[in-house]
Amino acid sequence: MFSIQGKPLLSAPLLQVCDLRVEFTTEDGTIAPVNGISFDLDCGECVGLVGESGCGKSVTALSLLRLAGARPGMGLSGQILFDGTDLMQRSEREMERIRGKQVAMIFQEPMSALNPLMRVGEQLIETIVLHDGLSRLAARNRALEMLARVRIAAPERRLDEYPYQMSGGMLQRVMIAIALCCQPKLLIADEPTTALDVTIQAQVLDLLRELQRETGMALLLITHDLGVVAEIAERVIVMYAGQIVEGAPTAELFATPRHPYTAGLLRSVPTLETDTARLWAIEGNVPSLFNVPDGCRFHPRCDRTDGLCRSSAPPLTTTAHGRQAACHHPMAG
Numbered sequence: 001m002f003s004i005q006g007k008p009l010l011s012a013p014l015l016q017v018c019d020l021r022v023e024f025t026t027e028d029g030t031i032a033p034v035n036g037i038s039f040d041l042d043c044g045e046c047v048g049l050v051g052e053s054g055c056g057k058s059v060t061a062l063s064l065l066r067l068a069g070a071r072p073g074m075g076l077s078g079q080i081l082f083d084g085t086d087l088m089q090r091s092e093r094e095m096e097r098i099r100g101k102q103v104a105m106i107f108q109e110p111m112s113a114l115n116p117l118m119r120v121g122e123q124l125i126e127t128i129v130l131h132d133g134l135s136r137l138a139a140r141n142r143a144l145e146m147l148a149r150v151r152i153a154a155p156e157r158r159l160d161e162y163p164y165q166m167s168g169g170m171l172q173r174v175m176i177a178i179a180l181c182c183q184p185k186l187l188i189a190d191e192p193t194t195a196l197d198v199t200i201q202a203q204v205l206d207l208l209r210e211l212q213r214e215t216g217m218a219l220l221l222i223t224h225d226l227g228v229v230a231e232i233a234e235r236v237i238v239m240y241a242g243q244i245v246e247g248a249p250t251a252e253l254f255a256t257p258r259h260p261y262t263a264g265l266l267r268s269v270p271t272l273e274t275d276t277a278r279l280w281a282i283e284g285n286v287p288s289l290f291n292v293p294d295g296c297r298f299h300p301r302c303d304r305t306d307g308l309c310r311s312s313a314p315p316l317t318t319t320a321h322g323r324q325a326a327c328h329h330p331m332a333g
Contacts, residue, residue, distance in 0.1 A: 012084065013041055013042050013043075014042055014045075014083055014185060014186060014218050015041040015080075015082050015186060015218065015220075016040050016079070016080075016081040017039050017040070017078070017080055017081075018079040018081070019037075019077075019078040019079065020034055020036070020037050020060070020076075020077075020078035020079075020080065021034060021035055021036050021037075021076070021077045021078055022034040022056075022059050022060075022063050022068050022076055023075040023076075023077075024073060024074055024075075025074070025075075028290055029290055031289035031290055032242055032289065033056045033289060034059050034060050034063060034068075034242050035241075036078075036243065037056075037239070037242075037243060038244070038316075039237055039247065041186070043216065044212070044216045044217070044218060045218050045219070045234055046209075046212060046218070046219040046221060046232055046234050047218075047219070047221070047234065047235045047237060048222075048223065048228075048232070048233030048235070048236045048237070048250070049061075049222045049223075049236075049239065050222075050223060050224060050229055050236060050237070050238055050239070050265070051238055052224060052265075052286050053224060054286050055240055055241060055242065055286065056239050056241075056242040057190075057222045057223075058190055058191075058222065060239070061105065061190050061220070061222055063076055063080070064080060064082075064103065064188060065095070065105060066080075066088075066090075066092075066095050076088075082098075082102070082103065082186070083185060097131070100127055100131055100179075100182060101131040101132075101182045101184065102185050102186070103184055103185070103186045103187075103188065104178075104179035104180065104187050104188070105187070105188040105190065106175045106176060106187070106188070106189045106190060108190050108194060109194075110168070110171035110174065110175045111163060111164075111168070111171060113175060114163045114171065114174065114175070115163075116162065116163050116164060117162075118162075119159070119160055119161065120158060120160075120161055120162070121140065121143055121158075121160055124142075124143035124159070124174075124177060124178055124181055125139040125140055125143050127178055127181055128142050128181050128182065131182045140159070143159060143177075144156060146177040146178075146181045147159060147173075147174070147177055149177070149180075149211075150173040150174075150176050150177045150180075150207060151173065151203075151207065152173050152174070158170070168196055168200070169196055172192060172193075172204055173204070173207070176192070176204070176211070180211060180215070180217075183215060183217075184217060185218065186218045186219075186220065187208075187212075187217050187218070187219050187220070188220045188222070189208065189219060189220070189221050189222065190222045191223055191224075192204060192208065192221070193223070193225070193228060194223075201228070205228065205231055208221075208232065209232055219232075221233055226265060226266065227269070229250065230250060233250050234249065234250060235247070235249050235250060236250050238259065238265070240286070240297060241286055241287055241289070241292065241298070242289065242297075243297065243316075244324070245259045245261050245262070245298065245316075245325065245326045245327070246259040246261070246323075246324060246326070246327075247316075247324035248323045249322075249323075252323065256331070256332065257331060258323060258325040258327065258330040258331050258332075259298075259327050259330065260298065260302045260303070260304055261298050261301075261302070263331060267280050268281055268282065282301055283301055284300055284301040287300070293310075294310060294311065295308075295309050295310045295312050296309045296310075296312075296314055296326075296327070296328065306328075306329070308328050309328055314327050314328045
C-alpha cells in the first residue's frame, strides 16, 4: 500500500500491460494479431478476456509469458510489468524460473498440452522439482495432494496413468493441478472449458473459483463463451481484430454495453427468453489481418458507421466511472 502526504492509495496492480504488440512476418507480409493493447490485473482479481476466434486472445496470453515473439519472424514489443518487474527485460533463463512458478498457464487442448509419452505424475513431479527444488518423494506427495485438491478420485492410481487413459474433464483437472502446484500469483486460463460438456464445465469453473479464493491468485480467463465470463469474472475486456474495444465490470458490461461489437456479441447469445427460429448474428466476418480496414476495424460490420468511423481509428477512452470503449459513437452506458 502506497501513500502520498498521509493519504492511502491503492496498491499497484499485479500485472500491467502497456502498448503490447506482437508481429508475425510471413511470405504474404507482416501482421499484428495483438496491436497495441493495454490493461491491468489486480491481485486476487478475475478478468475475462473475450472475443471471436482470431481476435488475438491466445496470442496475448502467450505474450505475457514471452512465448510469442520468441521465434524467427516474430516480434514482441511493449511493456509487461508483473509484480513490479518488467518481463520484457528479463533473460530467457529468468523467464524459465517465472513460468510455472509465479505465472502459470492452462493451455487449450489438454490432450495436446500434456506429453502423451509421460505419466501424469511425472509431469507434475517434474514441475515441482524444477521450481521448488523438492526431493522426488516430497514432490510426489505434493502431486498426490494436488490431484486430490482438484477432485480427481483415486489420485494414487491416476498419478501413474498416461493422458490417453483419462477423460477430457480429468485432463483439464490435471492441467489445473500442474498450473497450481507451485502456487503462482497469476493463473492464465486459455479456454479452460472448451469441448467439455456443461456439467464438467460447471465443475471446472467451480474448482477455479474455489482455488482462487483459497490461494488469492489473480486469474486471467480467456474465452469466447460469454456465459462462462458472466459466471466467474469480475471484469471483462473485449478484443476485436487485435485491439481492445471495451472494458468494464462484468455486470455493467452485460447490462449496458457501450461498444456496438460487445452489444452484438451479447445479442447473439441465446437465452431462456429467446423465442425465434434463428439466432441473431453480427453480419460479416472478422477482417483478415493482412487487410485491416481503415479507421475503426469494426466499421464494415457496424450499423452506426459514418465517415469518421471509416477514416479515423477511435482511441480507447475511459469514462469517469472507469469504463472503457474504443468507439466514435458509443452506446449509452
